[in-house]
Amino acid sequence: MTDALLFDWKKEDYVAISGMVDEHADFSPLFNKNLEKLFLDLKNVNRINSSGVRRWVIALEKLRDVELHYINCSFSVVEQLSMVPEFLTKKSHVESFDARYVCENCNTSQVVTLVVGYDIEAGLSKYLDGPDRLCPNCKSKMEFDHNPDSYLFFLSNLHNKKK
Numbered sequence: 001m002t003d004a005l006l007f008d009w010k011k012e013d014y015v016a017i018s019g020m021v022d023e024h025a026d027f028s029p030l031f032n033k034n035l036e037k038l039f040l041d042l043k044n045v046n047r048i049n050s051s052g053v054r055r056w057v058i059a060l061e062k063l064r065d066v067e068l069h070y071i072n073c074s075f076s077v078v079e080q081l082s083m084v085p086e087f088l089t090k091k092s093h094v095e096s097f098d099a100r101y102v103c104e105n106c107n108t109s110q111v112v113t114l115v116v117g118y119d120i121e122a123g124l125s126k127y128l129d130g131p132d133r134l135c136p137n138c139k140s141k142m143e144f145d146h147n148p149d150s151y152l153f154f155l156s157n158l159h160n161k162k163k
């Protein structure tokens, strides 16, 4: 039993991808569309293994002339974006990504979608912390639940899109 990658086309150039990116990952639905721009919603990409990384990088080579927009990147996508520089082609943009915050005061945890250029700036040389978020429960300042240095590393490789 494998958890095949699913492609749910919301629009002509907007697809939500879900499932696990492994050695069976088939990205061919993204090819031969002759699109100049492609929006990839990655919220439900829940696991990526090393064979999956290779398959993704090969797919990106085929898509090198397409302007790619990564939207709602899940934790596992963000980890790969920060570890595998090939995930960001010259024409790719990261629009938004998920981060987990925890409140140490009341033990609430929350997944927040951060918008690049709005919640957090791209292109800084170093990231020491995520943007501040208040606990929805007790209004205390929550802790960014990732190592910002590694989790947010991919942002350093993005051009600052803020005008």
Ligand SMILES: [Zn+2]
Pocket (backbone or CB within 6 Å): 103, 104, 105, 106, 107, 108, 135, 136, 137, 138, 139, 140
């Ligand atoms: Zn709280």
